[in-house]
Amino acid sequence: MRKAKVAVLGATGSVGQRFIELLENHEYFEVTHLGASDRSAGNFYGDVMASRWKVSSHIPPYAKKMKVVTCKPSETPDVDLVFSGLDSDVAGEIEMNYAKAGVMVISNAKNYRMQEDVPILSAEVNPDHLDVLSFQKTPGKIITNSNCTIMGVTITLKPLMENFGIESLYVVSMQAVSGAGYPGVPSMDILGNVIPYISGEESKVETEPQKCLGKIEGGKIVSAGFATSAHCNRVPVIDGHTVCVSVKLSKKTTEFEIKKVWADFLGEPQKLGLPSAPAVVIDYKEEIDRPQPRIDLNSGRGMTTTVGRLRPDPLFDFKYVVLSHNTIRGAAGAAILNAELVYKKGLLKVD
Ligand code: NAP
DSSP states (O other): OOOEEEEEETTTSHHHHHHHHHTTTOSSEEEEEEEEOTTTTTSBHHHHTTTTOOSSSSOOHHHHTSBEEESOGGGSTTOSEEEEOOOHHHHHHHHHHHHHTTOEEEEOSSTTTTSTTSOBOOTTTOGGGGGGGGGOOSSSOEEEOOOHHHHHHHHHHHHHHHHHOEEEEEEEEEEOGGGGOSSOSOHHHHTTOOBOOOTTHHHHHHHHHHHHTOEEETTEEEOOOOEEEEEEEEOSOSSOEEEEEEEEESSOOOHHHHHHHHHHOOOHHHHHTOTTOOSOSEEEEOSTTOOOHHHHTTGGGGTSEEEEEEEEOSSSSEEEEEEEOTTIIIIIHHHHHHHHHHHHTTOSOOO
16 A cells, blocks of 8 residues: 555644654655645745744754645645644634545544544544444544543543443543643743643543443444543643543452553554554553653653552542643544554555
């Protein structure tokens, strides 16, 4: 199979930069177009990003010389797939235009996540949710990522749900500033501070895990039945969302058993040897004060979910702490892994 031709939409944003970085010399994908708003279009990516590139010391040379275009199918001819890191204010219409034009859309935006024929795909957690794509009426199909806050949480919950069942969930997040895009939260608001509010976040965190961990029945996704309560906080960390989780399980178990099912957890990406699949999906840290964003963020090139502090919970059954890289595992890296899965499974038509 030839490489799939792809465009990155929202290429200038926090998530877009990660796409550009992670797609350099990719085994399955060739980036042929970079899309953003009218403000950036018409200029070379290297010029637009001269003072906005934040994820490494150098903009990858392949992207520097590409001209940014607007996000219209006519501006990105011949692409097989688009990766969308678009602002949700504009993602709905633009992504649908691509789907109507027959292009597969791998989206990070919230707009289509809860639509019943759209999977919230997390490649290790629910690859069977790809079945619902056949219900989408457009020639191009839309696949979404979950919200970055629940990405690592749902990965840790999957083996718990399969082995012990989940009754209820309580989460408290400490979310990095890069989660708010660039330039994001003003430094005067966040330095030396904690902001106990992130617009729209708690409702996403309270609903997406159930769909993500749902079962396919009669070709449809039936959401899991557990209730979730969430507190979401913005903290002065650059990258990496840390989440304290308390969980009530259906069956009695032990810390030993939980650590074992986490250590054994592997998904289809590992079995298929997908390029972005981390060798270790869940890395449990025995040290008493881990995980920490500064130390554990880049585990598995930002794709491993790091967990620690598993202990009994007096109100629920167990509590623990999850760390996940919000712009890699929680966004661009997970989206690329999803695209690798559909490419490898032959669901992306590449002649
Ligand atoms: P961001 O830094 O604000 O970037 C937004 C991107 O959208 C920019 O490339 C911007 O282009 C483009 N854009 C804005 N208006 C546009 C328009 N009218 N037409 C075309 N392009 C337009 O945001 P982000 O943090 O990367 O987030 C992108 C998406 O991913 C959002 O939907 C967000 O909710 C989701 N997400 C983010 C994270 C994270 O950790 N940051 C994690 C998971 C999911 P210009 O530069 O030209 O304005």
